[in-house]
Amino acid sequence: MIKATIITIGDEILIGQIVDTNSTSIAKHLNTAGITVVEKLSIGDQAEQIEQSIARAVAQSQVVIITGGLGPTKDDITKHTLARIFNSRMHEDERVCNHVHALLERRGITFNDLNRSQAMVPDCCTVLFNAYGTAPGMWFETENGAVVISLPGVPFEMEHLMEDEVMPRLKAHFSLHANVHRTMITAGLPESMLAERIEQWEDALPKWMKLAYLPAPNIVRLRLSAYDQEDGEAAREAINTEFDKLHNIIPGHIVGFEGATMQSLVHEIMRERGVTLATAESCTGGAIASLFTAMAGASAYFMGGVVAYANKVKRDVLGVNYDDIMTHGAVSETVARQMAEGVRRITGADYAIATTGIAGPTGGSEAKPVGTVWMAVATPTHTVAVMRNSGLDRGQIISRASAYAIELLYKELKG
Amino acid sequence: MIKATIITIGDEILIGQIVDTNSTSIAKHLNTAGITVVEKLSIGDQAEQIEQSIARAVAQSQVVIITGGLGPTKDDITKHTLARIFNSRMHEDERVCNHVHALLERRGITFNDLNRSQAMVPDCCTVLFNAYGTAPGMWFETENGAVVISLPGVPFEMEHLMEDEVMPRLKAHFSLHANVHRTMITAGLPESMLAERIEQWEDALPKWMKLAYLPAPNIVRLRLSAYDQEDGEAAREAINTEFDKLHNIIPGHIVGFEGATMQSLVHEIMRERGVTLATAESCTGGAIASLFTAMAGASAYFMGGVVAYANKVKRDVLGVNYDDIMTHGAVSETVARQMAEGVRRITGADYAIATTGIAGPTGGSEAKPVGTVWMAVATPTHTVAVMRNSGLDRGQIISRASAYAIELLYKELKG
Numbered sequence: 128m129i130k131a132t133i134i135t136i137g138d139e140i141l142i143g144q145i146v147d148t149n150s151t152s153i154a155k156h157l158n159t160a161g162i163t164v165v166e167k168l169s170i171g172d173q174a175e176q177i178e179q180s181i182a183r184a185v186a187q188s189q190v191v192i193i194t195g196g197l198g199p200t201k202d203d204i205t206k207h208t209l210a211r212i213f214n215s216r217m218h219e220d221e222r223v224c225n226h227v228h229a230l231l232e233r234r235g236i237t238f239n240d241l242n243r244s245q246a247m248v249p250d251c252c253t254v255l256f257n258a259y260g261t262a263p264g265m266w267f268e269t270e271n272g273a274v275v276i277s278l279p280g281v282p283f284e285m286e287h288l289m290e291d292e293v294m295p296r297l298k299a300h301f302s303l304h305a306n307v308h309r310t311m312i313t314a315g316l317p318e319s320m321l322a323e324r325i326e327q328w329e330d331a332l333p334k335w336m337k338l339a340y341l342p343a344p345n346i347v348r349l350r351l352s353a354y355d356q357e358d359g360e361a362a363r364e365a366i367n368t369e370f371d372k373l374h375n376i377i378p379g380h381i382v383g384f385e386g387a388t389m390q391s392l393v394h395e396i397m398r399e400r401g402v403t404l405a406t407a408e409s410c411t412g413g414a415i416a417s418l419f420t421a422m423a424g425a426s427a428y429f430m431g432g433v434v435a436y437a438n439k440v441k442r443d444v445l446g447v448n449y450d451d452i453m454t455h456g457a458v459s460e461t462v463a464r465q466m467a468e469g470v471r472r473i474t475g476a477d478y479a480i481a482t483t484g485i486a487g488p489t490g491g492s493e494a495k496p497v498g499t500v501w502m503a504v505a506t507p508t509h510t511v512a513v514m515r516n517s518g519l520d521r522g523q524i525i526s527r528a529s530a531y532a533i534e535l536l537y538k539e540l541k542g
Numbered sequence: 543m544i545k546a547t548i549i550t551i552g553d554e555i556l557i558g559q560i561v562d563t564n565s566t567s568i569a570k571h572l573n574t575a576g577i578t579v580v581e582k583l584s585i586g587d588q589a590e591q592i593e594q595s596i597a598r599a600v601a602q603s604q605v606v607i608i609t610g611g612l613g614p615t616k617d618d619i620t621k622h623t624l625a626r627i628f629n630s631r632m633h634e635d636e637r638v639c640n641h642v643h644a645l646l647e648r649r650g651i652t653f654n655d656l657n658r659s660q661a662m663v664p665d666c667c668t669v670l671f672n673a674y675g676t677a678p679g680m681w682f683e684t685e686n687g688a689v690v691i692s693l694p695g696v697p698f699e700m701e702h703l704m705e706d707e708v709m710p711r712l713k714a715h716f717s718l719h720a721n722v723h724r725t726m727i728t729a730g731l732p733e734s735m736l737a738e739r740i741e742q743w744e745d746a747l748p749k750w751m752k753l754a755y756l757p758a759p760n761i762v763r764l765r766l767s768a769y770d771q772e773d774g775e776a777a778r779e780a781i782n783t784e785f786d787k788l789h790n791i792i793p794g795h796i797v798g799f800e801g802a803t804m805q806s807l808v809h810e811i812m813r814e815r816g817v818t819l820a821t822a823e824s825c826t827g828g829a830i831a832s833l834f835t836a837m838a839g840a841s842a843y844f845m846g847g848v849v850a851y852a853n854k855v856k857r858d859v860l861g862v863n864y865d866d867i868m869t870h871g872a873v874s875e876t877v878a879r880q881m882a883e884g885v886r887r888i889t890g891a892d893y894a895i896a897t898t899g900i901a902g903p904t905g906g907s908e909a910k911p912v913g914t915v916w917m918a919v920a921t922p923t924h925t926v927a928v929m930r931n932s933g934l935d936r937g938q939i940i941s942r943a944s945a946y947a948i949e950l951l952y953k954e955l956k957g
Contacts, residue, residue, distance in 0.1 A: 420827020
């Protein structure tokens with residue numbers, strides 16, 4: 128098994144100023160290629176800690192990927208620390224220097240000494256050319272055969288380097304086995320009930336297969352993993368066989384596979400059937416439209432939507448009856464229904480989703496506390512509406528209400 | 543200095559299936575209270591690795607916070623591993639048991655043996671009551687005075703436990719000094735030019751102050767940090783003094799402080815001036831509306847918006863001239879202008895933002911490649927429009943175009 132350790136460097140991670148998404152993306156790349164990540168580590172911009180962490184990582188894994196600390200400014204010390212660890216002098220890389228020059232020129236920025244310093248690299252490393260930024264990646268090899276790779280922390284640049292430079296080289300350098308993961312998405316059974324229902328199946332799984340439960344609002348994902356398989360296809364087949372068995376145990380509860388989400392399931396159904404969708408959002412404020420339009424190909428069915436935050440917009444754009452807003456409140460079943468029907472009418476879409484609720488932190492009352500959300504789905508034949516209390520925190524209310532509303536549409540589409 | 547190590551447990555983190563946001567939130571809580579996070583570690587659901595990591599964490603820090611692995615299913619082993627480390631038997635906690643019972647009853651779920659197992663806790667720990675979920679938090683103390691805290695991995699439950707249980711106890715348990723951070727947001731100077739411009743100031747900073755550069759699209763954040771200060775107020779004063787000096791060096795380039803974003807700056811201005819906003823989004827698909835409505839208090843100025851994905855919606859809802867769409871294309875200056883003016887008209891808002899572009903991966907041409915985005919801002923007196931190429935990847939194009947469009951509005955508001 129080829130093992131990897133990922134090290135992300137930056138005080139901003141340790142003080143909680145940013146979420147580390149780089150290590151997630153790197154882990155996905157490595158795992159897909161059959162390299163098993165045994166540890167992810169985040170540390171500060173301190174030479175001693177960087178040195179110790181790399182030493183420990185090299186001791187426990189053959190691949191070490193480091194991101195961050197490669198900027199031109201004084202707080203970034205990764206490159207010099209690596210040069211010291213590998214006991215290497217630095218030189219200016221001409222290709223990198225020309226590239227940084229050209230890149231800055233295009234942006235209208237004057238090339239200065241700090242920019243020049245970005246083209247300095249340790250003699251002993253192989254430069255991984257960063258077409259999208261000024262800091263090059265670096266590939267080092269230790270005496271006992273481990274590979275240490277340093278990448279810039281800018282997610283976009285790191286991502287391109289992983290795809291274009293790091294992964295092809297790792298695949299060429301190591302003889303890799305396969306890591307196989309498949310995820311089944313279940314709905315309608317809470318985690319503990321699901322576990323009870325599938326206990327016998329779980330106990331009979333081959334020892335080399337690992338089962339994980341990943342609960343989320345409304346759904347539980349079940350992941351079967353097989354690491355370091357010489358015959359990846361056979362492992363995949365065996366996992367598929369286990370999932371087929373599971374299908375017979377909980378037939379009505381399987382809603383999808385892999386990274387599927389409620390919106391991606393709706394996305395597939397809409398494209399398949401050639402029907403169209405519109406949204407009318409109050410409390411979710413564009414989040415539902417965003418979830419659909421984030422998926423490539425959404426334009427095939429997504430007509431558009433209205434974010435009707437103000438009552439005036441509910442009335443003037445969506446045609447919601449103003450008296451109903453005054454009588455029942457903006458957060459009411461009738462307003463949710465009229466919003467869905469209204470956006471269906473003005474866009475000509477076949478289906479429409481609407482939400483209206485109290486996202487907080489203020490605006491709640493005893494009768495309608497913060498978190499109260501009415502959601503409606505209008506179809507070519509009828510309109511349904513439900514109320515769900517969607518949590519306590521503004522962000523949580525928006526994301527949960529969006530999930531519930533999309534699930535309501537999914538149920539209508541599935542009949 | 544009280545040091546902390548954060549350990550997040552779960553194979554789903556190591557294979558890149560989920561982004562670890564828990565450790566970010568925990569780091570923020572600890573840091574704010576004056577506890578310095580020296581390392582964040584993510585490991586798999588394996589007893590041996592959990593034991594080794596906790597041992598290492600206890601050796602290097604007085605506070606160890608662990609999340610994950612507390613579910614009722616077999617893949618979750620954190621609790622038993624902790625019992626073994628602390629050489630402790632387990633017992634059923636009556637309060638937790640009753641709570642789990644009541645929680646499940648409310649959700650209509652039958653209480654089973656797996657649920658009962660969640661009420662089992664090691665004898666030697668203090669239970670941290672989880673009002674929002676079934677897995678209790680646990681507080682252990684080692685012989686040499688370190689605290690080891692285990693929390694559930696569900697972000698919402700973890701968050702409440704940190705706020706309500708963990709932080710008050712840590713503040714009572716340790717005598718804490720202050721960590722002080724202030725962040726200044728600059729715009730208009732790329733990182734290397736900024737560094738050159740402020741070099742003298744940087745070199746003259748007191749040794750106990752740490753400067754970090756955090757570049758992002760369009761902006762560079764400068765953070766000054768002071769750790770473990772006995773007199774937090776004095777440190778804050780000293781940092782403010784340094785920022786005042788900086789203000790004299792780059793007066794025109796400071797756009798905000800702390801976690802401010804372009805949308806939060808617009809948010810503040812709009813609320814202050816009592817003016818209103820609407821959005822008309824094509825390629826950003828609701829992302830701009832989402833960014834504003836994610837902020838509490840947005841309803842004071844945000845009227846709403848239209849996601850005009852289909853040309854039909856641009857025409858029928860926003861009143862964009864159909865011939866112009868046919869002649870110039872949906873991604874054109876005139877359509878962007880008409881969208882902004884159209885949504886301003888139908889909502890009655892004072893200001894409007896519009897975007898129309900090609901988010902890809904398909905739909906690009908030589909003249910208008912993927913990433914081409916026209917954005918417009920309509921004000922009470924005029925309309926401006928600009929074209930920006932916003933990247934290569936769909937998600938990046940949507941988020942960058944949103945940022946650029948909001949920046950365009952910000953500039954208009956600032957005159």
